[in-house]
Amino acid sequence: MAHVDLASARIWRGAPQAVAACVAVVALAFVAPAEGYYLNILMQAVTYAIAVSGLVVVLGYCGQISIAQAAFFGIGAYGVAIGTGDFGLGFVPSLLMGVAAAGLLGLILGLGSLRLGGHYLAMVTISFQQIMTLFATNWISFTHGPDGIRDIPRPTILGVSFANGHAFLALCLVCLVFSTLAIWRLKTGRLGRAMQAVRDNELAAGTCGINVFGTKVMAFGMSAVMGGVGGGLFASGFQYISPDQFTFGESIVLLTMALLGGVQSPFGSLVGTVVLVLLPEWLRFLKQIYLAVYGAAVILIMVFLPDGLWGLMLDRVIRRSKPIVGDVSPLPLLSEQGAETDEIVLKVEGLAKHFGGVKALDGVDLAVRRGSVHALIGPNGSGKSTFINVVTGLYRPTSGTVTFAGTDITHAAPHLRNRAGLARTYQNIRVFRGMTVLENVMVGAERPGNDIAENPAQVVDRALAALDFVGLRADAHRQVGALSYGHQRYVEIARGLAASPQTLLLDEPAAGLNLTEKHELGALLRRLKGHGLTILIIDHDMNLVEQVADHITVLNFGRRIADGTPSVVLANPDVIAAYLGEPRREAA
Amino acid sequence: MAIFLQLLFTGLGIGAIYALVALGFVLLIRAASVVNFGQGQFSMVGAYLLVVCFNVLGLPYLLSMLIAVILMAGFGVLFAGATYWPLRHRGGLPVIISTIGASIFLENIVLVLYGPSPEVLPGLFDSPGIQVGPVFMDSQYLSILVSATLLVILQYVIFEKTLLGKKLQATSQDKEMASLLGIPVAMMILITFAYSAALGGLAGMLVAPVLFVSVGMGGLIALKAFAANIIGGYGSIPGAILGGLALGVAETMGASYISVPYKDAFAFFMLLMFLMVRPQGLFGEKISEKA
Numbered sequence: 001m002a003h004v005d006l007a008s009a010r011i012w013r014g015a016p017q018a019v020a021a022c023v024a025v026v027a028l029a030f031v032a033p034a035e036g037y038y039l040n041i042l043m044q045a046v047t048y049a050i051a052v053s054g055l056v057v058v059l060g061y062c063g064q065i066s067i068a069q070a071a072f073f074g075i076g077a078y079g080v081a082i083g084t085g086d087f088g089l090g091f092v093p094s095l096l097m098g099v100a101a102a103g104l105l106g107l108i109l110g111l112g113s114l115r116l117g118g119h120y121l122a123m124v125t126i127s128f129q130q131i132m133t134l135f136a137t138n139w140i141s142f143t144h145g146p147d148g149i150r151d152i153p154r155p156t157i158l159g160v161s162f163a164n165g166h167a168f169l170a171l172c173l174v175c176l177v178f179s180t181l182a183i184w185r186l187k188t189g190r191l192g193r194a195m196q197a198v199r200d201n202e203l204a205a206g207t208c209g210i211n212v213f214g215t216k217v218m219a220f221g222m223s224a225v226m227g228g229v230g231g232g233l234f235a236s237g238f239q240y241i242s243p244d245q246f247t248f249g250e251s252i253v254l255l256t257m258a259l260l261g262g263v264q265s266p267f268g269s270l271v272g273t274v275v276l277v278l279l280p281e282w283l284r285f286l287k288q289i290y291l292a293v294y295g296a297a298v299i300l301i302m303v304f305l306p307d308g309l310w311g312l313m314l315d316r317v318i319r320r321s322k323p324i325v326g327d328v329s330p331l332p333l334l335s336e337q338g339a340e341t342d343e344i345v346l347k348v349e350g351l352a353k354h355f356g357g358v359k360a361l362d363g364v365d366l367a368v369r370r371g372s373v374h375a376l377i378g379p380n381g382s383g384k385s386t387f388i389n390v391v392t393g394l395y396r397p398t399s400g401t402v403t404f405a406g407t408d409i410t411h412a413a414p415h416l417r418n419r420a421g422l423a424r425t426y427q428n429i430r431v432f433r434g435m436t437v438l439e440n441v442m443v444g445a446e447r448p449g450n451d452i453a454e455n456p457a458q459v460v461d462r463a464l465a466a467l468d469f470v471g472l473r474a475d476a477h478r479q480v481g482a483l484s485y486g487h488q489r490y491v492e493i494a495r496g497l498a499a500s501p502q503t504l505l506l507d508e509p510a511a512g513l514n515l516t517e518k519h520e521l522g523a524l525l526r527r528l529k530g531h532g533l534t535i536l537i538i539d540h541d542m543n544l545v546e547q548v549a550d551h552i553t554v555l556n557f558g559r560r561i562a563d564g565t566p567s568v569v570l571a572n573p574d575v576i577a578a579y580l581g582e583p584r585r586e587a588a
Numbered sequence: 589m590a591i592f593l594q595l596l597f598t599g600l601g602i603g604a605i606y607a608l609v610a611l612g613f614v615l616l617i618r619a620a621s622v623v624n625f626g627q628g629q630f631s632m633v634g635a636y637l638l639v640v641c642f643n644v645l646g647l648p649y650l651l652s653m654l655i656a657v658i659l660m661a662g663f664g665v666l667f668a669g670a671t672y673w674p675l676r677h678r679g680g681l682p683v684i685i686s687t688i689g690a691s692i693f694l695e696n697i698v699l700v701l702y703g704p705s706p707e708v709l710p711g712l713f714d715s716p717g718i719q720v721g722p723v724f725m726d727s728q729y730l731s732i733l734v735s736a737t738l739l740v741i742l743q744y745v746i747f748e749k750t751l752l753g754k755k756l757q758a759t760s761q762d763k764e765m766a767s768l769l770g771i772p773v774a775m776m777i778l779i780t781f782a783y784s785a786a787l788g789g790l791a792g793m794l795v796a797p798v799l800f801v802s803v804g805m806g807g808l809i810a811l812k813a814f815a816a817n818i819i820g821g822y823g824s825i826p827g828a829i830l831g832g833l834a835l836g837v838a839e840t841m842g843a844s845y846i847s848v849p850y851k852d853a854f855a856f857f858m859l860l861m862f863l864m865v866r867p868q869g870l871f872g873e874k875i876s877e878k879a
Binding site (some may be wrong): 063065067112116120122123124126127128130131134138248249252255256259289290291292294295296297298299302303306 | 623625670671674675678681682684685686688689690691692693694695696697699700807811814815818822849850852853855856857859860863867
């Protein structure tokens with residue numbers, strides 16, 4: 001049972017390294033100076049690094065800019081300071097309080113992503129940062145105002161005193177080890193993949209069953225929690241905090257640390273933090289223009305080091321993943337036999353979509369039978385793409401209903417339609433460009449509602465099976481962007497198949513393919529036929545449509561002008577006039 | 589009532605500044621899909637250029653402003669060359685981050701050159717202002733309002749009545765199509781950067797006598813201008829203007845009637861309120877990504 005081993009290996013992945021790292025850092029903490037300047041530098045680097053690793057989640061994985069990390073850091077710090085001082089709580093409850101407050105505010109900030117695209121959301125995070133600084137400075141009765149809070153105690157946890165510098169540094173380092181490993185593992189887990197899918201292509205992520213909004217909110221929350229943890233340790237480490245340590249400028253510093261090191265990996269953010277904490281010490285002679293250099297560095301990093309120092313290091317060290325050889329269970333649908341039935345799986349009634357005065361769809365009816373291959377054709381601008389976008393929930397219809405497997409899904413969100421078993425591909429390819437071929441298909445396989453979604457090993461298995469089917473198994477570990485256009489389209493189809501959908505919608509799969517690729521595609525679709533999978537295909541290519549379709553619906557100017565079996569529809573004079581525009585012999 | 593009218597006048601004056609900066613924002617969003625986090629620093633640099641021309645070199649006030657505006661236009665092109673040009677094919681995020689870098693760079697370079705103590709600039713007119721009924725109209729606020737009105741009219745004429753304006757509009761609506769029609773899209777984007785910087789710089793010069801010239805003056809203005817954009821509506825030009833004015837008035841009233849220390853927070857609270865209740869703003873349309 002190869003995949004069982006794979007599963008247990010995944011659960012414990014990183015555990016030996018974690019133990020080794022903990023031992024190493026504790027040893028390091030006890031050889032480090034117990035007080036004074038160098039301890040401060042170390043403490044700063046470690047607590048900052050925890051906060052910066054949060055940015056890896058929100059910016060690196062999820063692609064959302066948050067410029068308020070110093071505010072969350074501050075909230076964690078004030079939690080510890082106020083909790084232990086004014087409320088008389090212990091360190092751990094105070095820390096938890098601060099972290100909870102940070103996490104909650106992070107979630108609320110993430111809620112803004114429901115309404116706002118990336119850059120505008122970034123501005124909102126800046127606003128949040130400013131409001132927090134105003135509160136810290138002006139709400140004197142609660143925050144002690146601009147003078148800050150002194151004499152923040154170091155904790156005793158379970159009878160162990162962390163009052164001395166060695167011990168507290170060791171505590172911070174152990175926290176750093178765990179946060180770094182957790183975030184490293186997150187990347188290759190289901191949630192991490194969902195975040196990266198959202199980053200790379202929100203629309204496609206939604207139609208792959210990912211709750212895009214929920215995922216972003218989660219990323220903001222996690223990032224804020226990391227900020228809060230870092231800040232709480234910082235407060236207790238330095239035993240003094242003031243509002244000017246948590247300003248907009250500090251948020252930029254934290255952001256720069258993440259970018260410099262490499263925002264795609266917590267190891268990168270760690271490298272970036274260490275470098276930028278030490279750099280000012282090395283560049284003391286620059287003191288005056290230190291922040292100007294910082295600003296210039298941000299631009300230079302963006303231009304010359306898009307993947308950061310860590311990315312650069314990874315490029316130098318040649319890394320090649322081993323191909324996953326061995327048998328995989330074939331796609332379950334291939335073992336099924338199923339011809340067309342009379343059951344209507346997808347039913348569209350009176351569907352209309354108006355863009356201002358343009359009636360892209362004007363009362364279209366369509367019924368797709370379970371197990372059939374149904375083609376939707378029509379000239380350019382006839383409303384085909386609008387149709388598929390309304391059916392998959394990307395556009396809201398002006399009127400009409402869409403019923404899928406007996407449920408009215410007219411107003412359901414795209415990811416809920418996918419969870420009900422509706423998968424799709426896109427005319428202009430929407431793969432997740434920052435991920436490998438395998439990861440792309442895994443996102444499809446682990447859609448909530450899929451039979452194997454909860455089992456990571458079986459997700460890999462299913463994804464490989466889907467890649468096998470489209471002939472891309474050997475490319476599983478390549479970056480998807482490195483594939484040819486035609487192969488990227490196959491990745492999309494594999495992503496759809498791995499989801500084991502009830503109905504697969506193919507939006508102009510032949511568009512942009514050359515003749516050979518079109519032949520391959522035709523063969524692939526014929527292999528899919530007769531296994532009980534319902535396919536709705538939109539295309540121009542009459543050859544392809546004739547080869548595979550059981551049923552054809554023709555649209556023109558947003559209205560249905562014909563519907564029936566291929567031989568009947570393609571002989572219909574209206575269709576010939578509207579769509580082909582000339583006798584069929586020549587068009588075909 | 590007299591106090592209310594007085595606050596209204598002051599609020600409109602400061603709001604006009606937000607509107608001008610917001611306008612620069614919107615133009616860049618439309619032309620190049622760039623959200624420029626350095627927009628506020630345009631105002632700051634503009635104000636310092638005026639300080640150099642007027643206080644240091646001793647040139648006449650209006651000539652100093654003219655020179656500073658021209659320099660700002662050139663500065664806008666340099667800014668685009670550093671932050672936008674090398675990253676223009678890499679999507680929105682890298683450009684945003686590099687404009688953030690540029691804003692930090694500019695603030696701190698000016699800080700090194702001029703130090704933290706603010707510079708003082710006199711108003712455009714010697715007269716302190718005029719009394720109209722119960723309202724005392726400060727001459728600088730009047731200058732701001734008049735200049736802002738003239739600029740909006742000028743911009744309307746350029747965009748709607750000239751060939752250059754049509755080309756700029758075409759670029760902002762569909763870059764691919766515009767370039768197929770022989771419009772030099774890159775040039776149009778650079779012109780937009782130049783214009784946006786000049787506009788932001790001018791706003792900084794106009795507000796300088798009211799606020800003092802300091803390194804940090806731009807950041808806050810830009811954040812409020814951004815809030816004005818959301819309140820007015822994403823990418824909407826009338827929205828930017830009205831949003832700016834509304835924000836200026838709300839903030840001035842809020843500071844007077846509610847709380848002075850939290851004056852700067854009103855903009856952000858208004859912003860958050862709009863996001864909850866009417867995210868498309870006063871004039872905006874909901875924009876959904878094309879599938």
